Amino acid sequence: xxxxxxxxxxxxxxxxxxxxxxxxxxxxxxxxxxxxxxxxxxxxxxxxxxxxxxxxxxxxxxxxxxxxxxxxxxxxxxxxxxxxxxxxxxxxxxxxxxxxxxxxxxxxxxxxxxxxxxxxxxxxxxxxxxxxxxxxxxxxxxxxxxxxxxxxxxxxxxxxxxxxxxxxxxxxxxxxxxxxxxxxxxxxxxxxxxxxxxxxxxxxxxxxxxxxxxxxxxxxxxxxxxxxxxxxxxxxxxxxxxxxxxxxxxxxxxxxxxxxxx
Amino acid sequence: xxxxxxxxxxxxxxxxxxxxxxxxxxxxxxxxxxxxxxxxxxxxxxxxxxxxxxxxxxxxxxxxxxxxxxxxxxxxxxxxxxxxxxxxxxxxxxxxxxxxxxxxxxxxxxxxxxxxxxxxxxxxxxxxxxxxxxxxxxxxxxxxxxxxxxxxxxxxxxxxxxxxxxxxxxxxxxxxxxxxxxxxxxxxxxxxxxxxxxxxxxxxxxxxxxxxxxxxxxxxxxxxxxxxxxxxxxxxxxxxxxx
Numbered sequence: 001x002x003x004x005x006x007x008x009x010x011x012x013x014x015x016x017x018x019x020x021x022x023x024x025x026x027x028x029x030x031x032x033x034x035x036x037x038x039x040x041x042x043x044x045x046x047x048x049x050x051x052x053x054x055x056x057x058x059x060x061x062x063x064x065x066x067x068x069x070x071x072x073x074x075x076x077x078x079x080x081x082x083x084x085x086x087x088x089x090x091x092x093x094x095x096x097x098x099x100x101x102x103x104x105x106x107x108x109x110x111x112x113x114x115x116x117x118x119x120x121x122x123x124x125x126x127x128x129x130x131x132x133x134x135x136x137x138x139x140x141x142x143x144x145x146x147x148x149x150x151x152x153x154x155x156x157x158x159x160x161x162x163x164x165x166x167x168x169x170x171x172x173x174x175x176x177x178x179x180x181x182x183x184x185x186x187x188x189x190x191x192x193x194x195x196x197x198x199x200x201x202x203x204x205x206x207x208x209x210x211x212x213x214x215x216x217x218x219x220x221x222x223x224x225x226x227x228x229x230x231x232x233x234x235x236x237x238x239x240x241x242x243x244x245x246x247x248x249x250x251x252x253x254x255x256x257x258x259x260x261x262x
Numbered sequence: 263x264x265x266x267x268x269x270x271x272x273x274x275x276x277x278x279x280x281x282x283x284x285x286x287x288x289x290x291x292x293x294x295x296x297x298x299x300x301x302x303x304x305x306x307x308x309x310x311x312x313x314x315x316x317x318x319x320x321x322x323x324x325x326x327x328x329x330x331x332x333x334x335x336x337x338x339x340x341x342x343x344x345x346x347x348x349x350x351x352x353x354x355x356x357x358x359x360x361x362x363x364x365x366x367x368x369x370x371x372x373x374x375x376x377x378x379x380x381x382x383x384x385x386x387x388x389x390x391x392x393x394x395x396x397x398x399x400x401x402x403x404x405x406x407x408x409x410x411x412x413x414x415x416x417x418x419x420x421x422x423x424x425x426x427x428x429x430x431x432x433x434x435x436x437x438x439x440x441x442x443x444x445x446x447x448x449x450x451x452x453x454x455x456x457x458x459x460x461x462x463x464x465x466x467x468x469x470x471x472x473x474x475x476x477x478x479x480x481x482x483x484x485x486x487x488x489x490x491x492x493x494x495x496x497x498x499x500x501x502x503x504x505x
Contacts, residue, residue: 001278001281001282002285003278003281003282003284003285004285006282006286007285007289009289010285010288010290010291013289013292014292017292037339039294039368039380040290040292040293040294041293041366041380041435041436041437042286042290042293042296042433042435042436042437043435044434044435045432045434045435047432048279048324049324049326062326064302064325064326064327064328064329064429065326065327065432066279066301066324066326066327067299067327067432067433068279068282068283068286068327069283069286069290069299069433069435070286071285071286071289071290072289072290072292072293075380075436075437076380078368080339080340080341081341082340082341177397179371179375179395179397180371180372182370183370196373197370197372197373199371199373199375199397202397202398210398210399236292238466239288239291239292239466242288242291242466242470243288243289245288245470245473246281246284246285246288246289246473249281249473249474249476249477250281250285252477253277253278253281253476253477253480256480256481256484257274257484259484260484260487
């Protein structure tokens with residue numbers, strides 16, 4: 001009886017759905033986190049009676065045929081690249097991107113990672129870096145005696161030095177855009193890597209056409225919506241239960257069969 | 263008397279297959295663009311088994327799988343590359359085995375900046391060609407008639423195919439339909455929604471009641487078969503005594 005394994009695929013799919021939802025809820029307060037959605041597709045079909053097959057010498061054919069499906073599979077876990085709301089923090093190195101684009105981060109192994117989490121700090125050399133100490137590209141160093149750092153909406157970094165009236169330009173931030181941002185590979189630590197699916201990064205200045213602007217003193221909250229996740233969770237749980245009912249029904253039918261008198 | 267057993271068996275076989283189909287419907291309760299299926303049955307009258315009887319024996323056999331192509335609920339996703347068809351029609355995608363049709367409008371972009379489905383198959387335009395987008399232009403809009411435009415400039419129009427007879431479609435898995443030997447016409451009254459997907463049109467309550475009905479019917483047939491056996495047993499015993 002195929003129903004047993006079909007229902008099992010349904011239960012496995014809903015289990016993955018719940019796992020994805022729980023990851024979203026766990027990251028509800030993660031800066032720059034993008035919620036993920038598990039997407040399903042139907043599995044292969046078995047042609048018990050192929051449609052269009054001839055049923056008589058007179059040329060009559062089966063009009064609809066019998067195709068029996070074998071369940072469901074996970075097509076992809078898709079990350080929804082919707083803008084998260086901006087939260088004011090007052091920290092002068094908290095940067096949020098309003099619109100498209102990701103910050104470029106240089107990993108210790110020389111690879112470039114991308115992130116929407118702009119809660120930056122400075123390291124012991126004055127370089128702007130992530131909370132893990134990875135430098136933000138292009139490398140920007142804040143002078144040690146700077147009293148204030150101002151980052152404009154177009155990404156220009158200016159430092160106010162005591163004794164100088166005009167602030168000094170110390171760097172220019174860049175943003176990378178990908179055509180298929182959802183195709184970026186997540187590596188944890190709020191970082192994403194370029195993949196075959198994402199395409200190559202297109203680097204530009206914040207505020208240019210097609211790029212978002214930088215908001216200093218803000219961080220981008222995760223775009224997880226608690227109400228949506230909880231409703232999805234309920235739906236997933238109910239779907240899981242329904243599939244388990246199919247297992248029970250199939251089991252009951254099989255047990256009826258084995259108890260038949262011979 | 264043995265005919266009862268075989269009639270019962272024919273019913274049990276169709277019930278098992280009906281359960282398989284209900285299981286598949288419930289497994290796909292969350293599959294975008296999935297269309298619910300049901301087993302249709304037919305009576306199969308045969309000649310009477312014994313000479314003394316004139317009533318034909320009627321078995322039940324499965325006749326086909328009926329697919330309900332009714333509209334599934336349209337859910338907003340706010341993803342610009344999610345497209346749902348409201349009303350009739352199918353998106354056309356190009357697979358290595360030829361063109362396939364789907365109601366699943368969750369598209370993406372491949373490395374050549376072409377519009378693809380989740381398997382990486384090219385999504386075809388109304389003219390039957392691939393749709394290439396410009397990665398530099400960010401503002402992507404898909405109008406109600408399927409016209410794709412970027413920054414106000416028309417790029418292509420999504421191909422929406424229409425089948426006069428939906429029963430030619432066979433399911434292939436991965437949300438794709440095949441239409442062997444049939445060329446669809448272009449749908450005229452296209453209505454697509456950007457930023458939305460069409461949910462599965464499986465109605466969980468209907469499937470759960472089907473499930474109950476199937477298990478109960480199976481029990482009843484089994485009961486009938488065992489009563490027939492009892493009848494047969496007691497007949498043999500009584501006739502044996504008389505002799």
